[in-house]
Amino acid sequence: xxxxxxxxxxxxxxxxxxxxxxxxxxxxxxxxxxxxxxxxxxxxxxxxxxxxxxxxxxxxxxxxxxxxxxxxxxxxxxxxxxxxxxxxxxxxxxxxxxxxxxxxxxxxxxxxxxxxxxxxxxxxxxxxxxxxxxxxxxxxxxxxxxxxxxxxxxxxxxxxxxxxxxxxx
Amino acid sequence: xxxxxxxxxxxxxxxxxxxxxxxxxxxxxxxxxxxxxxxxxxxxxxxxxxxxxxxxxxxxxxxxxxxxxxxxxxxxxxxxxxxxxxxxxxxxxxxxxxxxxxxxxxxxxxxxxxxxxxxxxxxxxxxxxxxxxxxxxxxxxxxxxxxxxxxxxxxxxxxxxxxxxxxxxxxxxxxxxxxxxxxxxxxxxxxxxxxxxxxxxxxxxxxxxxxxxxxxxxxxxxxxxxxxxxxxxxxxxxxxxxxxxxxxxxxxxxxxxxxxxxxxxxxxxxxxxxxxxxxxxxxxxxxxxxxxxxxxxxxxxxxxxxxxxxxxxxxxxxxxxxxxxxxxxxxxxxxxxxxxxxxxxxxxxxxxxxxxxxxxxxxxxxxxxxxxxxxxxxxxxxxxxxxxxxxxxxxxxxxx
Amino acid sequence: xxxxxxxxxxxxxxxxxxxxxxxxxxxxxxxxxxxxxxxxxxxxxxxxxxxxxxxxxxxxxxxxxxxxxxxxxxxxxxxxxxxxxxxxxxxxxxxxxxxxxxxxxxxxxxxxxxxxxxxxxxxxxxxxxxxxxxxxxxxxxxxxxxxxxxxxxxxxxxxxxxxxxxxxxxxxxxxxxx
Numbered sequence: 001x002x003x004x005x006x007x008x009x010x011x012x013x014x015x016x017x018x019x020x021x022x023x024x025x026x027x028x029x030x031x032x033x034x035x036x037x038x039x040x041x042x043x044x045x046x047x048x049x050x051x052x053x054x055x056x057x058x059x060x061x062x063x064x065x066x067x068x069x070x071x072x073x074x075x076x077x078x079x080x081x082x083x084x085x086x087x088x089x090x091x092x093x094x095x096x097x098x099x100x101x102x103x104x105x106x107x108x109x110x111x112x113x114x115x116x117x118x119x120x121x122x123x124x125x126x127x128x129x130x131x132x133x134x135x136x137x138x139x140x141x142x143x144x145x146x147x148x149x150x151x152x153x154x155x156x157x158x159x160x161x162x163x164x165x166x167x168x169x
Numbered sequence: 170x171x172x173x174x175x176x177x178x179x180x181x182x183x184x185x186x187x188x189x190x191x192x193x194x195x196x197x198x199x200x201x202x203x204x205x206x207x208x209x210x211x212x213x214x215x216x217x218x219x220x221x222x223x224x225x226x227x228x229x230x231x232x233x234x235x236x237x238x239x240x241x242x243x244x245x246x247x248x249x250x251x252x253x254x255x256x257x258x259x260x261x262x263x264x265x266x267x268x269x270x271x272x273x274x275x276x277x278x279x280x281x282x283x284x285x286x287x288x289x290x291x292x293x294x295x296x297x298x299x300x301x302x303x304x305x306x307x308x309x310x311x312x313x314x315x316x317x318x319x320x321x322x323x324x325x326x327x328x329x330x331x332x333x334x335x336x337x338x339x340x341x342x343x344x345x346x347x348x349x350x351x352x353x354x355x356x357x358x359x360x361x362x363x364x365x366x367x368x369x370x371x372x373x374x375x376x377x378x379x380x381x382x383x384x385x386x387x388x389x390x391x392x393x394x395x396x397x398x399x400x401x402x403x404x405x406x407x408x409x410x411x412x413x414x415x416x417x418x419x420x421x422x423x424x425x426x427x428x429x430x431x432x433x434x435x436x437x438x439x440x441x442x443x444x445x446x447x448x449x450x451x452x453x454x455x456x457x458x459x460x461x462x463x464x465x466x467x468x469x470x471x472x473x474x475x476x477x478x479x480x481x482x483x484x485x486x487x488x489x490x491x492x493x494x495x496x497x498x499x500x501x502x503x504x505x506x507x508x509x510x511x512x513x514x515x516x517x518x519x520x521x522x523x524x525x526x527x528x529x530x531x532x533x534x535x536x537x538x539x540x541x542x543x544x545x546x547x548x549x550x551x552x553x554x555x556x557x558x559x560x561x562x563x564x565x566x567x568x569x
Numbered sequence: 570x571x572x573x574x575x576x577x578x579x580x581x582x583x584x585x586x587x588x589x590x591x592x593x594x595x596x597x598x599x600x601x602x603x604x605x606x607x608x609x610x611x612x613x614x615x616x617x618x619x620x621x622x623x624x625x626x627x628x629x630x631x632x633x634x635x636x637x638x639x640x641x642x643x644x645x646x647x648x649x650x651x652x653x654x655x656x657x658x659x660x661x662x663x664x665x666x667x668x669x670x671x672x673x674x675x676x677x678x679x680x681x682x683x684x685x686x687x688x689x690x691x692x693x694x695x696x697x698x699x700x701x702x703x704x705x706x707x708x709x710x711x712x713x714x715x716x717x718x719x720x721x722x723x724x725x726x727x728x729x730x731x732x733x734x735x736x737x738x739x740x741x742x743x744x745x746x747x
Contacts, residue, residue, distance in 0.1 A: 033207050037234055037565055038259035038340060040211070041303070045329075045339075048322030063207040079731045080713045081212060081233045084204050110252060114244050115237045116720050116727050116736075117712055124734050136340050232711040239696070240720060275595050402623050402647060405685030418647065418657045436656065501596045503643050503664065505625065516628040516641065531626040539688040568711055 010159040018157045025069075025095065026150040027057040032068035034088065036075025039102035042136040043074045051139035056146055065091040070149070072142075073126075076104035076111060077119040089126045097153075099145055100128045103135040110135065195220055202553070204233045210307065210557060211564030215541070219550060227545040227553065229538060234568040242528030247273045247347055247517075248493045250528065255341040257530055258566040260303050261509045263289075263296035263332075265566075266345035268506030271426055272515035273347035276502035277495045284485035285349035286427050290477045291362070292335065292344060294470040298369070299328045300509035301463040301470075308460055308558040309380050312389050317380050324372060327365050334358060348492020359478055366471050373467055381461060382448065390457040391442070391450035394544050394556040398454070404543070405536035408511030409462035410560050413439040414454035420507040432476045437465035456552075456559035463509075463561070496523055510534055510561055532566030570618070570661050572597035578618060583609055598641070598664035606667055607677040607703075613644065614682055619661055620646045624679075627689035629697040633723040637668045638699050640676055669699065678704040696721040 008014055035043055046053045053059050062068040065088045077085060089098065100122050103109035108120035119125060129152060132145035202215040212233035218226040238257065242250050247269075254269045255262040267289055274281065281289075306321030329339045334355050336344040344351050380386055396406070398415040411418055419436040421429040439458040442451030451457050497519025505514040511533025520526040537560045545556060576590040576599050586609060589600040601609055613621045623645040630639040646661035667676055678701035680687040690701040691710040698719035701707065709716060718725055728736055 032205075034205055036212050037236075038256055041259060041340060045322055045326070048326075049319045050323065050326045065205075075212075076234065076236050078233060078235055079734065080235065081204060082734055083732070084233075088205055110256070111236050111241065114241045116240065116725075117235045117237050119734055120736070138339065232709075232713070235711040237720065243721075403684050405624060405683070416647065416657050417650070417655065422656055423659055438654075500594060501598075501641070501664075503596055503626065503628075503641075512625070514626050514643070516626060516643070518630060527628070527630045529626070529628040531628075535688065536685055539685060543684070 005158040008159060010157070014157070014159050018159070021158075022154050022156055025156075026153040028060075029056075029058045029070045029097070029146070029149070029153075030060045030062050030068050031058055031070045031072050032065050032088070032092070033061045033063050034071055034073065036073070036077065036081065037104070039074035039104075039136040042139055043072060043101065043142065046139040046142050051143065053143065053146070056143070056150075058146060065089075066093065068092055069095065070097050070099060071126075072099045072101050073105045073122045073128075074101040074136075076102075076109065077122045077125065078117050079119060080117070082119050082125045085122065085125055095156075097129045097149055098122075098126050099130045099132060099149060101132045101142060101145070102137060103133060106131050106133060197225065200550075207311075210562055211567075213538075213557070213562070213564055213567070215553070215557075217550070217553070222549050222551075224545060224548050224550055224553065227541060229541045231535075231538070231564070231567050234564045236565075236569065238530060238569045239528055242525060244524065246493075246523050247495075247497070247525065250525075251346055252341065252343045254530070255343055256565055257532060257569060258300075258508060258510060258513065258534070258563045259340060260300040260563055261296050262340065262342045263292040263345060264300075264506065264508045265513060266343065267293050267427070268504065268508065268513045269515050270345050270347045271506060272502060272504035272517055273495075273497075275504050276497060276500070276517050276519060277347070279348050279489050279492050279495065281349050281427075281489055282486045284353075284482050285487040285489075287477050287481035288350050288354060288487060289345050289427055290429070290432075291474050291481075292332075292342075292350070294473045294477070295328050295331060295362075297470045297509045298467050299325050301467050302328075304463055304509075304558075304561045305376065305380070305460070308561075309386070311554045311558040312386055314380060314383070314386065317376065320372075320376065320379070324369060327369070331358070331362060331365060334361070346488070346492070347495075349486070349488035351488075353487045362474065362478060366475060370468070370471050373464060377464060381457075381464060382446075387448045387450060387457060389551070390460060390555050390559065391448065391455055392452050393456040393552045394548060394559075395452055395455045396540065396544060400540070400544075401454070404540040406511070406540060407533050407536065408508065409466060410459050410511065410537050412437065413458035413462050415439055420505060420512055424505075426504075426506070429473075431480065432473045434469040434472050437462050437469070456555050459559040459561075466509075494523065496521065497525055505531070508533055510563065510566070511537055513566070530566070530569050532569060534560075534562035534564070534567045535569075538562050538567055572663060575619060575661055575663050578616070579609075579613075582612060596664055597662075598666050600666045600668065603667050603669050603676045607679060607682070609665075610679040610682045613665075621661060621663070622683075623647055624683035624685050624689075627686060627693055629693035629699055629721070631671075631697055631722050632668075633671070636671045638671050638674045638697055640667045640669075640693060640699055641665070642667070642679075674699045675702050676700075677702050680704055695719070698722065 105122040111118040130145045130149045134141050198219050200217045204212040204214045214230040216228045217224050238253050254265040257265050302321040302325045306318035309317035336342050396414050401411045401414040417438045439453035442449045499521050501518040503516045505512040514531035516529040518527040572592040580587050586602045621644040625643040628641040642665045648658045648660040693699045695709040
């Protein structure tokens with residue numbers, strides 16, 4: 001889609017096309033199977049039959065980052081794991097989103113003090129789109145985070161944007 | 170004990186005809202089963218040195234979830250460290266809390282009221298069922314069967330509802346503290362618990378029919394990475410992994426703690442194939458046995474919870490007085506509890522103040538995983554997930 | 570066997586190496602010197618009366634005031650039942666503490682006596698800096714391979730950043746509070 005972006009001014013055709021593409025993108029967000037710690041179990045419970053993330057279109061977990069749209073970082077990120085997360089993020093093709101699930105990924109969580117090997121928040125490593133608090137967040141909270149992400153995707157547009165500074169990981 | 174008995178013999182069942190290869194040149198490949206992998210049960214990295222489909226050597230690399238729990242323990246009082254114990258083996262939070270609480274009570278000499286002990290046993294055994302359900306579901310998923318995963322998590326939701334009624338949390342409970350439990354059971358808990366047990370007990374036979382005796386599952390897991398009893402003890406294995414290799418060793422019977430000697434339950438050990446309806450290919454100590462032990466243990470846990478509900482006193486305190494602000498005496502204590510994954514040990518050293526001087530957690534999965542490099546020689550690449558799923562590791566307690 | 574009897578056998582066989590015995594309390598243990606620890610370990614495992622075949626845990630402790638590092642070995646001796654299919658039992662249970670100098674912390678490795686000690690010793694080296702002589706694979710196991718320092722030592726200073734990722738703790742605190 002990058003060849004289409006930033007070429008045209010906002011008009012009726014672009015907004016309709018925007019609406020269609022965003023609807024397609026937000027209704028089929030395919031997450032990466034990337035569970036690190038306890039939050040991964042709640043992510044698995046969200047994928048199971050009671051909370052069923054598949055009704056949002058997000059049930060097709062991909063094992064490889066090359067086919068995934070969303071990286072749900074579920075669990076504490078350590079310094080040893082940080083370089084692998086960056087590598088996984090770089091391997092994902094655009095458009096990609098990152099959800100920081102759980103208190104550990106937001107700001108270190110219970111390991112904030114005295115945790116010498118814990119990265120205090122995964123946004124020090126990759127850019128994050130949605131933060132889902134909790135330790136671990138309930139499956140309903142994770143679904144709320146997914147719906148917030150869907151709202152964010154709904155607002156995206158590929159009309160010509162004013163130039164903004166690039167954010168780097 | 171001669172060193173020879175500890176060596177693993179090459180898997181003679183692998184149908185690998187080297188002579189027929191003739192002059193074909195092969196190369197060894199180094200393959201990385203990285204920290205992000207659907208079948209490694211967490212952030213475990215294994216580097217495989219393979220010759221075609223045969224793994225010559227597998228080296229695990231851990232530490233991707235090292236969360237400095239022991240360092241934190243040197244700065245917090247024991248009752249403040251209980252939430253960290255939840256996150257060691259996050260699938261069995263109640264059992265972790267339980268083992269840590271008893272370790273602190275041994276060191277400080279705290280007496281726990283009777284009703285609290287029974288509540289602890291009920292919580293620990295329900296969590297054992299929940300943890301074994303995850304292991305059952307994920308092992309099926311690793312072997313390619315997706316349906317047991319959904320069934321397992323459905324049953325687990327009933328247990329999570331019971332735990333949420335008990336303490337408010339679904340996964341990290343922090344319910345069992347040194348000196349007792351945090352809250353008393355809510356009203357109507359006993360009826361709901363009995364209802365769940367009556368519903369769940371016939372399901373175990375259903376899951377046996379669904380997965381355990383399935384032809385494909387048996388072929389993938391029977392006689393895969395067989396570990397003998399001497400090797401298991403020498404490498405420090407514990408829990409269902411050890412019992413599958415033969416030794417009838419369960420800390421709840423060998424060193425009973427918290428009234429486990431008042432309950433009547435059995436300890437399943439590894440079975441040999443060829444009789445009692447067990448498929449022929451099974452040998453004692455293989456992956457299928459390690460998996461089957463967990464299903465049999467779930468049945469025994471249901472028995473224990475029923476007996477505990479019957480024997481529990483109807484009222485009484487659930488917390489020992491002043492247990493939170495206790496000063497740890499100088500000296501050390503080491504206690505191991507029987508977790509779903511093995512024996513979780515806590516070594517506590519006090520120095521007279523309220524904060525421990527040294528707090529070490531011995532994770533059962535840490536010791537269970539250490540056998541990987543010695544045991545996984547000359548097996549097929551497809552046997553690797555079968556082995557890792559059968560020893561049922563949780564990286565939270567491997568890396569702490 | 571009672572802890573007193575176990576410690577008596579140990580003291581009789583190695584009178585110079587066993588410096589202290591403590592049979593009472595919740596954690597009966599003996600303190601031995603590190604020089605012949607490997608021979609003591611072989612004796613503990615192979616002697617018929619003792620038969621300690623299960624090393625449960627190796628815990629490293631940093632006693633900074635006494636300038637010592639301690640490795641605590643918790644051992645079990647499993648007892649096979651007489652009738653097949655019966656419960657196994659604990660024959661013996663003891664702990665051994667080995668003190669070494671903080672600046673020159675060398676203990677002989679027992680990874681060939683109890684294979685489970687392999688990973689436990691790597692962890693003790695990683696977190697406390699106790700060097701185990703003769704270990705087949707002396708590398709860090711939990712922290713990153715290029716980590717500097719031994720985190721569980723009492724005078725460990727938390728790093729301020731690692732490969733460009735900042736390490737923030739509460740109010741910029743990095744020094745431990747001991």
